[in-house]
Amino acid sequence: MAALPHKNGRSGQRATIREIAEFAGVSIATVSRVVNGSGYVSDKTRMAVESVIREHRYTANRSARGLSAGRTGLVGVTLPRIHPSYFSVIVAGVAEALYELDMRIVLAPTLHEHDREVGLLERLMHGTTDGGLLVLPEESGSELRTLMSYGYRFVVVDPRMRIDERVPTVSAANSSGADQATRYLLELGHRRIAAITGPGDMMATEERLRGYHAALATAGVLPDPAIVIESDWEVDGGRRAGAALFELADPPTAIFAFNDPLAVGAMQSVVARGLRVPEDVSIVGFDDTVESEFVTPLLTTVRQPLAEMGRMGVSLLMRLLENRSFEALHVELATQLIVRASTGAGPAR
Amino acid sequence: MAALPHKNGRSGQRATIREIAEFAGVSIATVSRVVNGSGYVSDKTRMAVESVIREHRYTANRSARGLSAGRTGLVGVTLPRIHPSYFSVIVAGVAEALYELDMRIVLAPTLHEHDREVGLLERLMHGTTDGGLLVLPEESGSELRTLMSYGYRFVVVDPRMRIDERVPTVSAANSSGADQATRYLLELGHRRIAAITGPGDMMATEERLRGYHAALATAGVLPDPAIVIESDWEVDGGRRAGAALFELADPPTAIFAFNDPLAVGAMQSVVARGLRVPEDVSIVGFDDTVESEFVTPLLTTVRQPLAEMGRMGVSLLMRLLENRSFEALHVELATQLIVRASTGAGPAR
DNA sequence: CTGTTAGCGCTTTCAC
DNA sequence: GTGAAAGCGCTAACAG
Numbered sequence: 001m002a003a004l005p006h007k008n009g010r011s012g013q014r015a016t017i018r019e020i021a022e023f024a025g026v027s028i029a030t031v032s033r034v035v036n037g038s039g040y041v042s043d044k045t046r047m048a049v050e051s052v053i054r055e056h057r058y059t060a061n062r063s064a065r066g067l068s069a070g071r072t073g074l075v076g077v078t079l080p081r082i083h084p085s086y087f088s089v090i091v092a093g094v095a096e097a098l099y100e101l102d103m104r105i106v107l108a109p110t111l112h113e114h115d116r117e118v119g120l121l122e123r124l125m126h127g128t129t130d131g132g133l134l135v136l137p138e139e140s141g142s143e144l145r146t147l148m149s150y151g152y153r154f155v156v157v158d159p160r161m162r163i164d165e166r167v168p169t170v171s172a173a174n175s176s177g178a179d180q181a182t183r184y185l186l187e188l189g190h191r192r193i194a195a196i197t198g199p200g201d202m203m204a205t206e207e208r209l210r211g212y213h214a215a216l217a218t219a220g221v222l223p224d225p226a227i228v229i230e231s232d233w234e235v236d237g238g239r240r241a242g243a244a245l246f247e248l249a250d251p252p253t254a255i256f257a258f259n260d261p262l263a264v265g266a267m268q269s270v271v272a273r274g275l276r277v278p279e280d281v282s283i284v285g286f287d288d289t290v291e292s293e294f295v296t297p298l299l300t301t302v303r304q305p306l307a308e309m310g311r312m313g314v315s316l317l318m319r320l321l322e323n324r325s326f327e328a329l330h331v332e333l334a335t336q337l338i339v340r341a342s343t344g345a346g347p348a349r
Numbered sequence: 350m351a352a353l354p355h356k357n358g359r360s361g362q363r364a365t366i367r368e369i370a371e372f373a374g375v376s377i378a379t380v381s382r383v384v385n386g387s388g389y390v391s392d393k394t395r396m397a398v399e400s401v402i403r404e405h406r407y408t409a410n411r412s413a414r415g416l417s418a419g420r421t422g423l424v425g426v427t428l429p430r431i432h433p434s435y436f437s438v439i440v441a442g443v444a445e446a447l448y449e450l451d452m453r454i455v456l457a458p459t460l461h462e463h464d465r466e467v468g469l470l471e472r473l474m475h476g477t478t479d480g481g482l483l484v485l486p487e488e489s490g491s492e493l494r495t496l497m498s499y500g501y502r503f504v505v506v507d508p509r510m511r512i513d514e515r516v517p518t519v520s521a522a523n524s525s526g527a528d529q530a531t532r533y534l535l536e537l538g539h540r541r542i543a544a545i546t547g548p549g550d551m552m553a554t555e556e557r558l559r560g561y562h563a564a565l566a567t568a569g570v571l572p573d574p575a576i577v578i579e580s581d582w583e584v585d586g587g588r589r590a591g592a593a594l595f596e597l598a599d600p601p602t603a604i605f606a607f608n609d610p611l612a613v614g615a616m617q618s619v620v621a622r623g624l625r626v627p628e629d630v631s632i633v634g635f636d637d638t639v640e641s642e643f644v645t646p647l648l649t650t651v652r653q654p655l656a657e658m659g660r661m662g663v664s665l666l667m668r669l670l671e672n673r674s675f676e677a678l679h680v681e682l683a684t685q686l687i688v689r690a691s692t693g694a695g696p697a698r
Numbered sequence: 699c700t701g702t703t704a705g706c707g708c709t710t711t712c713a714c
Numbered sequence: 715g716t717g718a719a720a721g722c723g724c725t726a727a728c729a730g
Contacts (some may be wrong), residue, residue: 014474014499057471059475060475061416062412062415063412063416063421064412083438085434089432091431091456092431095457099465104473104477105455105456106453107440107454107456108444109441109445109448123411123451124453126410127363128412128453264643268645295645296644296645
């Protein structure tokens, strides 16, 4: 027990396992056992140790545990940005699920910068986290495969593109949600239904487009590419798309925006044009984030179970970390149409 | 070098400092020096080591570093919830500032549960993070003082209540922002200006109320408690407050809501009543979060520099961690009135 | 059921 | 300038 070689323990130092062991008159191994609930400890000893632990408000040092046991109790979460509620709701679900496991979330926003994401992942995977949740990752399939080959355990939540089959993923039923939304508009009597989509190379766009087309086809409505506008998921993109739509000679009577911010933007541009929602034009969004409750009229939208997607991601990751077998490597959670006030009957014919 | 006593290194194990040292033909101490840029290393050696590091994509194991050096490179952030954009914007600022320091953020939402926050803090402070940023903490002043006495370093961002002078804090110029907003409404000719406040025991409410009263006093307008309604920062609270206001015999011609969601709710209830914004009633919010851009008409509001508050929190914390002296323990960032479309001339008299 | 012990990977004296 | 070595706090064999 030589003197400390270098400053360490912060001033108001917390108890270490050794101190607890001394106070309780047992070995540190025993303390470790009761803390981790592993191995056999007599009730008597356990109680004694627990009481000392409580008294000293002992909690294990995560760095030490991480180093010695190879698990840190930390899960890395990379995502493009924190702010849009789409992401923050997912993160909230993740955080809640991890809290229940007494694990924490290490947040790593990538700002859509591919290099940043790669660097972040590299650091996260090396000793700082046990695994990762990649929300809407920029990574290509091959990069993800490389990550896997390094032995990093991760789950992709809402894959941006189609990726390696062996990567566990969680996503929402995009195409069926889009189908429901479009079908609903058709039932209301709309025939000229525009779509404002996200970037064309994203899976979410692709699948929602598929649902949209499927519903139109079922109703025998010919899709018109002129009223399908590609945008960028942002309010402003929705405004521009909405404006463009109503400069057409034959404007739509309904708009299906592929996410809520786009729907909000579209609604703003429609209103700015002196048209009424839903009397003149109906609008449906996708996501059911808070945006849909902020606008007037309240937005009809397709609900994605975002928090649930986060929780599910955690649950898959835990199975991965425990090397448990997987019944389902790819989970798709159901979406649901939420009818509010932005949709109404189509034009009388 | 005995055999591994227990499974550790994950399958696709990353390089350790020892391996890098071997490959580079130097000691691990030298590798450590070049990684940390500490101590003297000849250019020649440094280059050699750096090249090996790059080649093997080596990054230090944070747990090991945390254990040995007493710093983890992780900062704990506790906050009530992630989701309201008020919080997520702060977090985004924090994350960005930490990224620049190659540090990470450990997120710990407390869901407003005081016990959860206490437990979380206890765990975070013990070896898992170097310090903390407490956003709108539930903790009482005395609890915070206890935390300090344990040697945990933290900064409070947007204190909920008045706390110990020695705790560094970052907040916004609440009272001056409220003063600006109210004054603007007065200049527009409004005399009957309602306030929808947050919970009365919160500093933000208190200070905004002070600004509101100050502006009224300056203009010689007597405040009327009947049109000051306490609410809860939520859209729905704003709806209720707005409704209540217009059941009054003498309703206001302008509403100053103490945050944006409240303003949105108030606006919704005003519109639901068949009144127009801003022709019949003007509405001002506080925050300038995305909500203000989602409503129609766009919301006039007081901008709080939320991301900047996050960054500033990090900057204070870093000073704390480096034991550097403080020129300012309490930073108050300026607010600014953003005039949009929800405000107009008061009633002609 | 409990204690002893060997490290986990890294940083930091302290010699050289 | 560089290396040797101790030790951070904890876990998991292993022995008893």
